Amino acid sequence: MRTRALTSTAAPLVARCVRGLEPALSAEILQYGLGTITRLGHREVHFGTHRPVADATRLRTADDVFLLAARMPDPGPAKAGLSTLAELADQADVRHASPITGVEVSASFLGRRNYNRHDAEDAVGRALADRFDVQYHSRRDGTAPPPSHNGWRLTLDGTHATLMLRIADQPLHRRPYKRQTIPGTLHPPVAAAMAQLADIDPGQTVLDPCCGAGTLLIEAAHLRPGARYRGFDTAHASLQAARTNAKDIGAIDIRRGDAGSLPLKDASIDRVISNPPWGTQVNPSGLLARHPSRLWSELRRVLAPKGIAVVLISDPSALTAAFKHDLTPVHLQQVRVSGIHTHLVQLRPC
Template identity: 60%
Template sequence: MTAASLVARCAHGLESALSAEILHRGLGVITHLGHREIHFRSRGPGAVAPRTADDVFLLAGRRPDPGTARRDVASLARLAVEADLDTLTELRRGHGGPAGVAGIEVSASFLGGRNFNRYDVEDAVGSVLARRLGVGYHSRRTGEAPPPGHTGWRVTLDGVWATLMLRIGERPLHRRCYKRRTVPGTLHPPLAAAMARMAGIRPGHTVLDPCCGAGTLLAEAGEQAPRAVLYGFDLALSAVRAARENTAGLGVVVGRADAGRLPLADGSVDRVLSNPPWGGQVTALGLLAASPSRWWAELRRVLAPDGTAVVLLPGLDELPLGLRHGLVPVHVQGVRVSGAQTFLVRLTAPTRRRRTRA
C-alpha cells in the first residue's frame, strides 16, 4: 500500500500542538501547515488518530477555489468526478476505517464571504459521490443527523484551494467513547488533550483538576499517562457524577470539594490541569464566588516546587493574580473555543531555595 496523503483538522490555535503530536508519535511526515489543518504523509498502514485533532481525513482531491459567485459552485462537482474512489477505499481500510459504504454525507466550510451557502457546496459534491458509489446521499439541509453507516466527506474552500477529503473513521475523532455524560461548560476533548500534552505529565506524577466538571481533562490525562495519579474535584454534584462515569476504569479519584479549599497537602501536586469557572458558561460556587483569588491561592499551595499548571482562561486579565501568588507564566497561546477567543497558559511554581547557614 502506498503512503497516504492525510489531513488532520483541529481547533484554531491548536495547529502547533497537533503538528507536534504527529511528529512525536511518528504518525507521518508533515507537508503543509494551514488554517485549522495539518497535511502529512502516513508512514504506512495502521490507525492514525492524534488526540489533539478534531478529525483525520484522506486527501481526495484539490482544485482552485472557484471564488464567490453562486454560478461557480457547480464546478466543485469536478472534485467528486476526479477522485480515485477505489484507491481511497483501500487506503481508508488500511488505516483502520470501515470497508463498506452505506451512504454519503458531506460537510463543507469556507473562508470569506460567498454568494452561496455550505449546503450548496455539499449537495454539488455529495450527489456526484453518491451516484459514483451507487449509494444514497444525505443532505444536511434537513438538519437531521445522517443514518448510521454513512461515510463522511469534507469540502473546504480557503480562497486558494477547494479541497475534498474522506473521513477515515466511522465518526469524528473528537467524539470520544468515554464521553458518556456532559455538563455545562464541558471541555472539547482535543483541547483537553492539548492541555495534557502541554503539561508534560510523566509516570508517577500526581495530577489535579480542581474544577473537573465532566472529567474531560482527567480522562485525556489518563489516556496519555496511564501511570499518573489523577485527582478531580468539583462542588457541583452533577459534575462529580458525570466525571466519575466518564473516567471509569482510568483510576481517577473524583470527589466533591471546594476549589478554594482543596483536601490535599501543601506541595503534593506535580501537575494541575484546569478550565476554571471564569468563562460565563459556569458560575463560580462556594469560596470562589466570594473571592476568585482563592482559586489561585489554592493552586499555588498544592503545587509542588517546579510543578506545572496548564489552565484555560477567557482573558489574560487573570494572570496578575497568578503572579501575585508566585506562579510564573512561561507560555501563552490563543485558541478559539466555540467561536470565542480564549488562552492556554502554562505556569510554573518556582523551586524553593534551601536556606544556607552563615
C-alpha cells in the same frame, strides 16, 4: 471506534483541529512517527504516511482525520461556482479507500458567499453519489446519515477547494467515554493538548480543582496512564458526570471539594490541569464566587516546587493575579473554544 479499511501504500492525510492547536497536532503526529508533515493550514495539518492509516486515529488533539481526495482552486463566492465544485467528485482519488457505500458531506468556508454550506454540500454530494452509484444523504434537514455512509469533508479557504474522506466511522473528537456532559464541558482535543503541555510523568499526582465532567483528567490518563489523578468540584451534576465518564479508567479519584480551599497538603501536587469557571459559560461557585483569586493562591500552595500548572483562561489579564501568588507564565497559546478566543497557559512556581 471502527476504522474504514485503507491500503497500506502511502496516503495523503489531513488532520483537522481547533484553531490554535495546529502546533500541538503537528507535534503529536511527529511524536508518534505517523508521517511527514507537508502543509500547515487553517485548522488543519497535512501529512503523508506509509503506516497503516488506522494509526492516525490515535491522534487525540485532532477533531478528525481524512484522506485527501481532491483539490482545486477555490471557485469564489458566485453561485455559479457550485457547478465547478461538483467537478471535485470526478477528481476524487479513492485508491486508498474502502468501497464507497453511501455519501454525506460536511462543508465549511471562509469569507462571504452567494450560497450557503448546504448548497456546496449538495453540489458535491450528489456528484459523488452519481459517480459511485450510491445514495446521498443531505444535511439540510438535520437528520443523521445512515451508519453505512462515508463521511466527506469539503473546505473552501479562499485559495483552494479541498475534498476529503473521513478514515473512521465518526469524528475523532466524539470520545466513547463521554457518556454524560454538562454545560461548559471542555472539548476533548483541547483537553488533550492541555495534558500534553503539562508534561506528566508516570508516578506523579495530577490535580484538576474544577473537574467538571472529568474531561481533562480522562484525557491526561489516556496520555499518561501511570500517573495518579485527583478531581474536585462543588456541583453534584459535575461529580456524577465525571464519575460516570471515568468509571472504566483507573487511577482517577473524583471527590466533592472547593477549589478555593482544597483538602490537600502543601506542595503535594506535581501537575495541575484546569478549566476554571471564569463566568463565561459557567459561573464560579463556593469560595471562588466571592474570591476568584483564591484559585491562584490554592494552586500555588498545593503545587510542588518543580510542579507545572496548565490552565485555560479567557483573558490574559487574569495572569496578573497569578503573578501576585508567585506563579510565573512560561507558555501562552491562543485557541478558539466554542467560538471564543481563549488561552492555554503553562505556569511554574517562582
